[in-house]
Amino acid sequence: MARNRITIQDVANRANVSKSAVSLAYNDSKKLSEATLQNILRAAEELGYSQDPAARMLRTQRTDSLGLLLPQQLDKVLENPYYTQFLQGIGQTCQQEGLTLLLVPPLRGSMLKAIPYAAVDGFIVSGLEYDRGEVTALRQRGIPFVLVDSEWHEGVPSVELDETEGMRELVDYLLRQGHRRIAFIAIETDTAGGYQNWRGPVQRRMQGATESLAQYGLSPESDSITIVETPCTRLGGVTAFRTLWAQDERPTAMVAFSDIIAFGILDAAREAGVDVPSQLSVSGFDDLSEASWTMPSLTTIRQPIATKGRLAAEYLVEAITASSPPDTTHQQRLSTALLLRGSTGAAPALGPT
Amino acid sequence: MARNRITIQDVANRANVSKSAVSLAYNDSKKLSEATLQNILRAAEELGYSQDPAARMLRTQRTDSLGLLLPQQLDKVLENPYYTQFLQGIGQTCQQEGLTLLLVPPLRGSMLKAIPYAAVDGFIVSGLEYDRGEVTALRQRGIPFVLVDSEWHEGVPSVELDETEGMRELVDYLLRQGHRRIAFIAIETDTAGGYQNWRGPVQRRMQGATESLAQYGLSPESDSITIVETPCTRLGGVTAFRTLWAQDERPTAMVAFSDIIAFGILDAAREAGVDVPSQLSVSGFDDLSEASWTMPSLTTIRQPIATKGRLAAEYLVEAITASSPPDTTHQQRLSTALLLRGSTGAAPALGPT
């Protein structure tokens, strides 16, 4: 298993041709006579020659692979089925274009540090909630990139979601159902200073909620409204439920910013003997497939996860292929849809409206 | 977004130092005086310099990434939650070692073609049921690799599973429960000529079944035993159920070679109004987390999926780091466990034994 030391030169020598001819045999064999080609291939075979991808990349300035820059460790990220679907979408494009996909988790805890080392033609940046220099580093890297589920940046390509609108619809519905004590369970980011300092998806989701609350004379600051942050995992949902249920004023509705969190809330509610939705309404965000099987099934805001991945990758491919920078920044916006299912209903004290 | 043309030479010029000094600044900054270092970093910053990963790889003969060679398109592969868990396991090791993970699906339909192009330090090869030259190509590539869920090869490192044993236990149990009309629903490979020509995991699983059947004077050739092949998807399970249920002699037990297939069988059985397990026993293989939530919960053979990924990656890292080829071929064998749950029971005609 020792490193292969056979180079194109060795093959050329053995076949009595130039290095160029050997290169042609692999990259543009039509330009060679059949005899020469066979001769070269035989020599390569006998020697056990294999091209060096790094040398090829350096020379061609092409890696034929896309990078997915991730906000967390690989195993953490994959705990959320969200990423499986997202990867599927990216995978469709990669397949079509014959590209490989490099998964790039933070290096020594930092997304920033991972950026210079990845041999890719472009990056899909996922979950960059809060820019700490990553965008600058990406620009400096000099290859195209697309932001997904990230803070919005002027002039930076991205795939966006109509999440504000989706959240507004959901909260509208809950308010109409008589809910006033509402808890928002947001995805934990390491922003300090509470929800006013949020950015990216959580900010936009809270924004929708805020707009909706305002119509009923409420705000995130109101006594009846609670905001908590929790890790984006099932366990995060369990924890959040327990915290909230231990309060004096229990909420009648819990609005989770992610399905996986909502699943955890459902688990913890069942364990605590709390009936959903008669005692507590619970909603999620994403519409993972599991959301329709839970007991009760989960009210949620659907987003086209795989499509998001596919579009991000398609844009990247476009930008990589383009000879010059596109004159117009690509900022796609995808719509969401409110799905009312079994986990939400009228607020306990009021009965159905 | 034009390609970055600033090289280490430009930075060196601007900082009035040699290229070596600039390289040192990034790779071994202790060897530089504080003043020089700052000087270089400032110049790099001003110029917007970014290292070229390909050049670095070529020079160092290191990519710091692992390749996962996949048997199918990325989006197909990720349809099976099996791979999510497997990736998590690999991810743990990558994280620990500061490695990235390159997903390498077949190139133009061929695993073989993808092998020479991936810039990786080693390959984890998944689901190479039937070798068509891949092993030779991998050897030729001159970098370490580990086979997982693949045909066994003399002298080739692999992570194996005690699947024969697991299957034997399962079929024993079914036979004791009075089942005689048993259908085996295998994962489709493109081997011609029926089960005798199978290799790799399906062969080993069928082997266990065969051994067990023999004790009751049965064999895969017996009239009461059916073998079908189906794609390893939920839909594959649905199709298999329908085919089998349309036969004159319906089986009383369906033994799927994968949980995801078993889920499809359960779906189709419910749809057909067939009660599991009173009319039909169904079993899977894998123990995906969903297996304990299905209705009824699924009897299956547990395998340590994430562990398999982690070990494969660990071995690879070892082999990459080792100065010389390991004197002993690494062929790990992991055990399986039969989990009896709600989807299996006594054969209909006989009642409980």
Added chain:
DNA sequence: CTGAAAGCGCTTACAG
């Protein structure tokens, strides 16, 4: 149809 030459951008001994 084939070959000689240049160069992709970096790191690593080596010399000072």
Added chain:
DNA sequence: CTGAAAGCGCTTACAG
């Protein structure tokens, strides 16, 4: 502590 030189292995014009 710093610099000049060599070379990693390939592809791409260019000339013939």
